[in-house]
Amino acid sequence: MLAASEVLSPLRDGWFLQNAWLAPVVPTIGFAFIILFGKRLPKKGSEVGVISMLASLVLASGAAWQWIQRVGDAGEEQFVSPVIRTWTWWQSGGMEFTIGQHIDGLTVVVLFVVAFISTLVQVYSLEYLRGDRRYTHFFAALTLFSAGMLAMVIAEDMILFLLGWEIMGLCSFMLIGHWWEDGANSRAALKAFFTVRTGDVGLLVGISILFFAANEWTTTNLGVSGFSIRGLSAWALSGEPNSTVILVAAIALFIAAIGKSGQFPLHTWLPDAMAGPTPVSSLLHSSTMVVAGVFLVARLYPVFFTGLDILGPSSNVIMIIAAITIVTAAALAFVQTDIKRVLAYSTVSQLGYMMLGLGAGAWLPAVFHIFTHAFFKACLFLSAGSISHSASHHSFDMKKDMGGLRKHMPITFAAWTVSTLALCGVFPFSGFFSKDEIIDNVGGNGYTFFMVVGLGGAFLTAAYMTRATYLTFFGESRGAAAGEHGGDEHDAHAHDAHDGDNATATHDSHDTHRGPHESGVLITAPIAILAVLAIFSGLFNATPFGESWEYMKKWVEPRAVEVISESHSGGPGEAFVLAVPNAESGYSDSPCGKETPKDGVCYAPQVNHAKFKWSKALLSLAIVFAGIAISWMLSAAFYGRRDPRLVGLTERNVIARTGYRLLANKYYLDRLYERGIVSAIVGPLARSAYWFNQQVLDGILHAVARVSRAAAQVVYRDIDQRLVDGAVNASADVTKAAGTTVQPIQSGRVGHYGALLFATAAVAALVFVILNT
Amino acid sequence: MLTSQFLLLGAILFCIGVYGVIARKNAVLVLMSIELILNSVNINLLAFALRNGSADGHTFALYIIAVAAAEVGVGLALVLLIYRNRRSIGLDELSEMRG
Numbered sequence: 017m018l019a020a021s022e023v024l025s026p027l028r029d030g031w032f033l034q035n036a037w038l039a040p041v042v043p044t045i046g047f048a049f050i051i052l053f054g055k056r057l058p059k060k061g062s063e064v065g066v067i068s069m070l071a072s073l074v075l076a077s078g079a080a081w082q083w084i085q086r087v088g089d090a091g092e093e094q095f096v097s098p099v100i101r102t103w104t105w106w107q108s109g110g111m112e113f114t115i116g117q118h119i120d121g122l123t124v125v126v127l128f129v130v131a132f133i134s135t136l137v138q139v140y141s142l143e144y145l146r147g148d149r150r151y152t153h154f155f156a157a158l159t160l161f162s163a164g165m166l167a168m169v170i171a172e173d174m175i176l177f178l179l180g181w182e183i184m185g186l187c188s189f190m191l192i193g194h195w196w197e198d199g200a201n202s203r204a205a206l207k208a209f210f211t212v213r214t215g216d217v218g219l220l221v222g223i224s225i226l227f228f229a230a231n232e233w234t235t236t237n238l239g240v241s242g243f244s245i246r247g248l249s250a251w252a253l254s255g256e257p258n259s260t261v262i263l264v265a266a267i268a269l270f271i272a273a274i275g276k277s278g279q280f281p282l283h284t285w286l287p288d289a290m291a292g293p294t295p296v297s298s299l300l301h302s303s304t305m306v307v308a309g310v311f312l313v314a315r316l317y318p319v320f321f322t323g324l325d326i327l328g329p330s331s332n333v334i335m336i337i338a339a340i341t342i343v344t345a346a347a348l349a350f351v352q353t354d355i356k357r358v359l360a361y362s363t364v365s366q367l368g369y370m371m372l373g374l375g376a377g378a379w380l381p382a383v384f385h386i387f388t389h390a391f392f393k394a395c396l397f398l399s400a401g402s403i404s405h406s407a408s409h410h411s412f413d414m415k416k417d418m419g420g421l422r423k424h425m426p427i428t429f430a431a432w433t434v435s436t437l438a439l440c441g442v443f444p445f446s447g448f449f450s451k452d453e454i455i456d457n458v459g460g461n462g463y464t465f466f467m468v469v470g471l472g473g474a475f476l477t478a479a480y481m482t483r484a485t486y487l488t489f490f491g492e493s494r495g496a497a498a499g500e501h502g503g504d505e506h507d508a509h510a511h512d513a514h515d516g517d518n519a520t521a522t523h524d525s526h527d528t529h530r531g532p533h534e535s536g537v538l539i540t541a542p543i544a545i546l547a548v549l550a551i552f553s554g555l556f557n558a559t560p561f562g563e564s565w566e567y568m569k570k571w572v573e574p575r576a577v578e579v580i581s582e583s584h585s586g587g588p589g590e591a592f593v594l595a596v597p598n599a600e601s602g603y604s605d606s607p608c609g610k611e612t613p614k615d616g617v618c619y620a621p622q623v624n625h626a627k628f629k630w631s632k633a634l635l636s637l638a639i640v641f642a643g644i645a646i647s648w649m650l651s652a653a654f655y656g657r658r659d660p661r662l663v664g665l666t667e668r669n670v671i672a673r674t675g676y677r678l679l680a681n682k683y684y685l686d687r688l689y690e691r692g693i694v695s696a697i698v699g700p701l702a703r704s705a706y707w708f709n710q711q712v713l714d715g716i717l718h719a720v721a722r723v724s725r726a727a728a729q730v731v732y733r734d735i736d737q738r739l740v741d742g743a744v745n746a747s748a749d750v751t752k753a754a755g756t757t758v759q760p761i762q763s764g765r766v767g768h769y770g771a772l773l774f775a776t777a778a779v780a781a782l783v784f785v786i787l788n789t
Numbered sequence: 790m791l792t793s794q795f796l797l798l799g800a801i802l803f804c805i806g807v808y809g810v811i812a813r814k815n816a817v818l819v820l821m822s823i824e825l826i827l828n829s830v831n832i833n834l835l836a837f838a839l840r841n842g843s844a845d846g847h848t849f850a851l852y853i854i855a856v857a858a859a860e861v862g863v864g865l866a867l868v869l870l871i872y873r874n875r876r877s878i879g880l881d882e883l884s885e886m887r888g
Binding site for chain 2: 107765767774
């Protein structure tokens with residue numbers, strides 16, 4: 017801990033750190049440019065998308081590099097303050113809302129991953145979607161999608177965070193429903209949108225609660241509003257907040273994360289989101305969109321830490337949800353025949369790991385898992401796309417149209433294998449370092465049960481990925497992979513996607529008479545790059561090799577120290593002392609998170625790091641290898657040799673049948689949502705409206721009618737016939753004459769009526785002005 | 790000074806909207822023009838709220854936005870039905886109201 021008198025070394029902040037906000041701005045401009053001029057450009061706007069993402073990547077890399085330098089400047093126990101810049105966005109009734117950037121280790125690592133994967137996916141799409149009907153719009157939406165994520169990542173306050181979050185929701189809707197002519201696709205898009213929106217309510221509620229609870233404290237002590245992420249972090253750890261308020265806020269925010277990151281009860285949209293083009297799935301499932309929920313928890317970690325009592329004696333809601341997610345999603349992956357759906361469920365399950373890590377206090381391993389997972393999952397999706405593009409005739413059905421592809425597609429096969437091994441967590445591949453760290457730390461923090469769940473999940477992961485690999489690349493070629501052209505069963509995508517192909521018949525991958533073959537270089541290059549990263553990205557935090565390999569820990573993890581004064585690079589004398597009152601009671605243990613800071617503020621809670629032991633790693637490796645081996649033998653027996661003991665097991669055995677049905681129907685969750693919730697709301701609403709209409713309104717109407725009828729008869733006899741009719745006849749004559757005169761005005765044209773209306777209004781306004789002056 | 794610029798912007802938007810309502814033949818474009826008019830009103834409200842330093846104008850503008858959304862929903866439903874009946878959304882062809 018620092019004493020107030022100790023001199024802090026000044027921290028560098030270079031141009032890239034100061035201007036990291038450009039990273040989302042450039043793709044946003046690119047988006048506008050593509051929408052407005054894309055169709056007139058020689059490459060239909062795709063070049064703008066790729067270039068703007070490249071520019072973002074350069075900005076993100078520069079920021080990452082300078083952040084590493086900045087961390088290097090800081091002392092061992094010094095808090096590396098984030099580079100924050102704010103601008104006033106709008107004012108309302110004395111309140112000032114700011115927009116700005118908050119660049120720290122977490123921001124930098126996610127920023128880099130998003131920009132990197134987006135660039136590769138755009139390059140990949142150049143080839144994959146060539147000749148598509150809405151090629152330009154696809155690139156526009158893809159670029160805006162990345163921009164949304166980048167904006168959310170750099171957000172200084174929750175308002176900009178919300179903005180980026182919602183932009184992503186919108187773009188995911190547009191991209192999943194890219195081929196909306198097919199009803200299934202537009203339904204999937206709607207489902208994704210509405211499911212995520214359900215969670216988004218939580219985000220709004222959470223942000224509002226936090227604002228009203230924290231605004232006073234943050235304004236007085238830090239001079240920032242209650243939306244500021246920095247302010248909220250400090251507030252959450254100050255010992256000030258009421259435990260109920262912060263609990264409710266944390267749960268509301270976590271509901272948002274559940275929706276966005278596909279955690280257990282709201283995960284159903286993610287597999288359906290496979291209806292979009294493969295590059296979209298790849299981007300959506302690796303670095304943008306689904307990571308947003310995890311990022312939210314990681315970003316506002318102090319709020320969750322205090323609110324949900326992370327590292328406390330009992331298990332918290334994040335861990336429980338995450339554990340359910342890991343197991344249920346992994347089990348679902350076994351019954352899928354669509355290769356992309358297997359990957360989708362694997363994403364859900366891996367997101368469960370990240371959440372589990374965050375819930376158990378393993379912040380850094382969870383963030384590191386975001387980093388490695390992005391590379392190998394993007395690689396897996398792009399490989400699946402490459403297969404469907406060049407080998408299986410736009411089908412994703414592993415059982416019908418794939419098999420034996422390893423000979424035809426060496427590069428795709430190699431990349432797929434490497435990424436699968438990384439996903440399973442086999443030793444030198446990246447997934448091992450991150451996933452094992454999570455499991456290790458969950459156990460190290462005393463949550464033995466959840467560690468066992470994590471290990472079980474690792475077993476399931478290895479097993480279902482082996483099954484998918486076997487079905488795709490080994491065994492005999494089936495269907496389209498065997499060179500058959502099964503015309504009709506190939507879904508509408510194929511025709512929609514490539515109806516422009518006749519114009520571009522020169523490019524080889526659509527030379528469909530060649531049967532399965534390797535894809536072109538624009539597809540294989542991104543896959544190869546990602547495969548290399550799937551192998552090596554784990555070395556950024558290779559705990560097994562000792563302290564000196566833990567770069568991520570050094571660069572990304574915020575240091576849990578009390579900040580008393582902050583140094584700014586502007587020069588000496590600019591350091592200011594934060595005035596924080598000594599808040600009363602708190603926890604008692606380590607400086608930040610468990611105890612009320614005395615002289616300053618904390619921005620990050622103190623977490624533990626489990627000591628790496630080879631014995632634990634060997635145990636999890638043994639489990640993974642067991643999963644691979646068992647699944648391989650079963651797959652070979654079931655799909656390869658059609659072993660009579662296994663084939664038809666679901667018909668013969670009650671337990672197997674029940675299990676299979678439960679999985680094939682996705683635990684009946686979809687049905688529950690559709691029949692249970694949607695119809696439960698729509699049906700009674702309609703029925704009660706009908707009842708109200710029939711009974712109440714009609715009753716009133718009937719009564720009124722009876723009364724008025726009686727009255728009318730009296731009126732008719734005495735007043736109407738004698739008195740009124742005379743007057744009416746006279747006025748009718750007048751009206752008729754007038755009507756004939758003005759009849760031409762009633763042209764029946766809405767435009768004319770509008771013109772008359774506005775002309776009258778203008779005259780009235782003129783009269784009004786004259787009268788008032 | 791700033792207020793007058795906002796008001797000017799509002800006036801310009803209003804005029805564009807009025808022009809659109811009168812001159813456009815396409816029902817959807819007319820609806821969009823009506824939106825422009827509503828938003829010009831919003832700008833006026835915000836400009837005055839800014840000058841008076843109160844949040845009332847903001848609140849009212851938010852109400853207008855909500856109402857405008859509902860209005861456009863109804864309008865588009867009308868357009869859709871008209872389209873189903875006549876396979877066209879040209880307003881010129883809708884002259885049954887001629888007197």
